[in-house]
Amino acid sequence: ISKILKFDKKRSDKFIINFFKDKQLSEILDNSHYLNSNKNLNSILLKPRIHELFFLYSIIKETKRLTALELGSGYSSLIISLALYENSLSLEKNAKNIKKSNKFELFTVDNEKKYLENTKKRNVKIFKKLNIKPKINYLFSDSYTELYNGNIVHSYKKIPLCIPDFIYLDCPSKKVLGNVNNITFTHKDFPAMSADLLKIEYLLNTNTIIVIDGRHHNVIYLKNNFQRKWKYHFVKYINKHIFILDEKPTGI
DSSP states (O other), rough: OOOHHGGGGGGGGHHHHHHHHHOOOOHHHHHHHTTTTOOOHHHHOOOOOOHHHHHHHHHHHHHTEEEEESSSHHHHHHHHHHHHHHHHHHHHHHHHOOOOSSSEEEOOOOOOOOHHHHHHHHHHHHHHHHHHOOOEEEEEEEEEEEETTTTEEEEEOOOOOOSSEEEOOOOOOOBBBBOOTTOOSTTTSSSOOOHHHHHHGGGGTOOEEEEEEHHHHHHHHHHHOOSSOEEEEGGGGTEEEEEEEEEOOOOO
C-alpha cells in the first residue's frame, strides 16, 4: 500500500489534467475548484477536486477492488464506479472463481435527496457519452443522532446491502435528524461523527480498504473504537485517511 500512498505526489498537475482529458471527463475539469476562480467556500466544497479523485481512481485500480461502498454521493461516485468498471474489463475472468456477490458494483448512500439525484443524473449523462454502463446502486437514507456505546454519534437508518472491499466515507451532510441530551449535529460547530463503519466492522473481509475524506474528529473516534487489526495512514497533501484491515485470512 505504501506504493499507492506515495505515487500520486509524483504526478504533476499537467499529468492529472491530461488523465481526465484522456478519460473524456471534461465536465470534471471544467467544474474543478482547481481550475475555477470562484473562491466561495461552499461552492468550492461542492466542486470536484481532481487530485483527490485521481487518488481514489488509482487506489481502486492498483489494489484491484471489486465492490465499493460510498457513504455520501458526488463526483467521487463517478470516479469510483469508473474504476470498478475498468477493473471488470481486466479482472472479470480471474474474478469468476471468487465467491463474492456484487462484483464490480458501487453502492452509494446519501441523506440528501438533492445531492443523490444530481449525482445520478450527472453519471447517467457522462456514462451515456462514454457509451459504458458501470454498475451503480443509489440509496437514500436519513441520518440520525444516537448514543452508541456511550458516545454521541450519527448513523444512517439504512445502509446498502453489500460486503465491500473498498469504502469511501464522506458524509453525511449537516442534515442529521434528532438530538441526544440536546446535542445535535445540525449545529455548525459540531464535527461529523459517523458510527456506521463500527457497526459493520466484523462483517468486513481481510484487506478491506477504507478512505476517509478529512473528518479529523471522526477518524480519531474510529481509531479508538475499531476492534480489529487496522493499519492507518494519513495522506496529508489530499487530506485523506486510509485504513487497511490487516489480518491473515482464515478458513477456506
